[in-house]
Amino acid sequence: MDSYIIESNKKKSRLPARLDFAQSGTGLILGLFMWVHMMLIGSIILGKGSFNFVAKTMELAFLSETGHGFPIAVFFAVLTIFTLFITHALLGVRKFPISWKQHRIMRDQMQMMNHTDTNLWYVQVITGFIMFFAGSVHLYIMMTNPGSIGPYMSADRIVSGNMWPLYLVLLICVELHGTIGLYRLCMKWGWFAGKDAKKSRQALKKFKNRATIFFMTVGILALLVFIVIGINHRDKVGERYGSYVAVEQVEQVEQVQTDTAIAVPAEPQVPVVEGTLESEQAHEPEIVQEVEVTHE
Amino acid sequence: MSDQERVLKFQIFRYNPLKKGDKPRMVTYEVTEAPGMTIFIALNDIREQQDPSIQFDFVCRAGICGSCAMVVNGQPTLACRTLTSLYEDGEIKLLPLPGFELIGDLSVNTGKFMRAMSERVESWIHDTRADDVNYEKLEERMDPDVADEIYELERCVECGCCVSACATKRMRPDFLSAVGFMRLARFALDPRDKRTDDEFYEIMGDDDGVFGCMTLLGCEDYCPKDLPHQTQIAYLRRKMVLIR
Numbered sequence: 001m002d003s004y005i006i007e008s009n010k011k012k013s014r015l016p017a018r019l020d021f022a023q024s025g026t027g028l029i030l031g032l033f034m035w036v037h038m039m040l041i042g043s044i045i046l047g048k049g050s051f052n053f054v055a056k057t058m059e060l061a062f063l064s065e066t067g068h069g070f071p072i073a074v075f076f077a078v079l080t081i082f083t084l085f086i087t088h089a090l091l092g093v094r095k096f097p098i099s100w101k102q103h104r105i106m107r108d109q110m111q112m113m114n115h116t117d118t119n120l121w122y123v124q125v126i127t128g129f130i131m132f133f134a135g136s137v138h139l140y141i142m143m144t145n146p147g148s149i150g151p152y153m154s155a156d157r158i159v160s161g162n163m164w165p166l167y168l169v170l171l172i173c174v175e176l177h178g179t180i181g182l183y184r185l186c187m188k189w190g191w192f193a194g195k196d197a198k199k200s201r202q203a204l205k206k207f208k209n210r211a212t213i214f215f216m217t218v219g220i221l222a223l224l225v226f227i228v229i230g231i232n233h234r235d236k237v238g239e240r241y242g243s244y245v246a247v248e249q250v251e252q253v254e255q256v257q258t259d260t261a262i263a264v265p266a267e268p269q270v271p272v273v274e275g276t277l278e279s280e281q282a283h284e285p286e287i288v289q290e291v292e293v294t295h296e
Numbered sequence: 297m298s299d300q301e302r303v304l305k306f307q308i309f310r311y312n313p314l315k316k317g318d319k320p321r322m323v324t325y326e327v328t329e330a331p332g333m334t335i336f337i338a339l340n341d342i343r344e345q346q347d348p349s350i351q352f353d354f355v356c357r358a359g360i361c362g363s364c365a366m367v368v369n370g371q372p373t374l375a376c377r378t379l380t381s382l383y384e385d386g387e388i389k390l391l392p393l394p395g396f397e398l399i400g401d402l403s404v405n406t407g408k409f410m411r412a413m414s415e416r417v418e419s420w421i422h423d424t425r426a427d428d429v430n431y432e433k434l435e436e437r438m439d440p441d442v443a444d445e446i447y448e449l450e451r452c453v454e455c456g457c458c459v460s461a462c463a464t465k466r467m468r469p470d471f472l473s474a475v476g477f478m479r480l481a482r483f484a485l486d487p488r489d490k491r492t493d494d495e496f497y498e499i500m501g502d503d504d505g506v507f508g509c510m511t512l513l514g515c516e517d518y519c520p521k522d523l524p525h526q527t528q529i530a531y532l533r534r535k536m537v538l539i540r
Contacts, residue, residue, distance in 0.1 A: 017501060017537050019507070106466075113372075113514065115518075121511075187526055
């Protein structure tokens, strides 16, 4: 009753405004982050070398002289995302149909109208709910095992660590929830509305559908590649990429050599130290050749 | 029009809450289709020829009064503007608008809801100086573009389709819903209304107001007058969110 007396005699709380803003804000950051995240993961499709390069770069390998980087950077990055994730979940759950009655009305309404944007919202509720759990597992593992991201370590986690079912579920949920959410944000705040809001809505929806298909495809391909690598690497779980493979042969392409178009790997037996590789890569355009000694 | 006459099959919701022992049910009526027939014409045909007890509302039969809104094959819309020829299989299911008090059959009390909405958003020009108005003086000129914009939002006929098409409103009965936001946007645009953002926040600054909107866009997609609901709600949301 106290709160009722206080509420009735003062200005309306600004909290609902702040919470609404925070829900959209965290959603925007997470949605865009997931696009970037998927592109980084997708580098595995180009080869183990590119994924390794991406993973090392994310560990800030270019800043350290040894080339080992600072896996702790990944810890802090994941911690930030985890915080945003929990905040967003907390804010999002306010909108869920929380009682049987509300849920029944929602389903009735969907059945009656079969309206796309209403149905898409329900998809977001379902995928959001699944991600409370699936997302938390993934984030906790990544946070507590920084430095374990690499072509072999990740593939081992997916195959030998039995994470692939979780990743498959997460992939589907994230790509649906994220792109629908970003589309809804544009509608909610009137972004990219232009002169003709109805027309731009159609365009945004088209873009949303294409983005879902694109990122879902990249994700499934990446997962498949990881599964193949993981299966081939089953006997050597725990081994890191680059510890026994002559990782990358780097040839600096000079203007004179370009007429032959293909750079010949000069001395494939000489292993090259990763650190120097990456510091070179940052400056010069090169051709990276992967030479795998094992697995044949 | 082809000379082949179709027989339309109407499934109509029947229930009179005032009649003791009456239970909600669907009743089927058959009507021979006429050229250019609307649902409104068909309903009148049924009432005249088959069942005088059937209740539904209409006034203008031209999409202006907003009385004949109902759910036609799942879509909230105006019966007088819906041609029966739209439905290829000739089967048409009619339900009263959900989210409103049912008067009987297809008739709902939108008026009660709209009245409460108007009072809630204080749907009139607020001007503290209005008490000492000089009636000899001409009203201040309004920018024609602003006047056009206000007029665009005034086209609302309060049919209630946006309310019934909103799953948020249906889940949370206290939610203001699109017709209320349209009205608020109309007064927020009007330079004669001297209400400040703070005052508007008192009306809509919570989860029953603009922050409760989950952007399901039912209002936008089912408005028979094609009003820019999504644009207006986004405008109000931006206006309200960063208020101190």
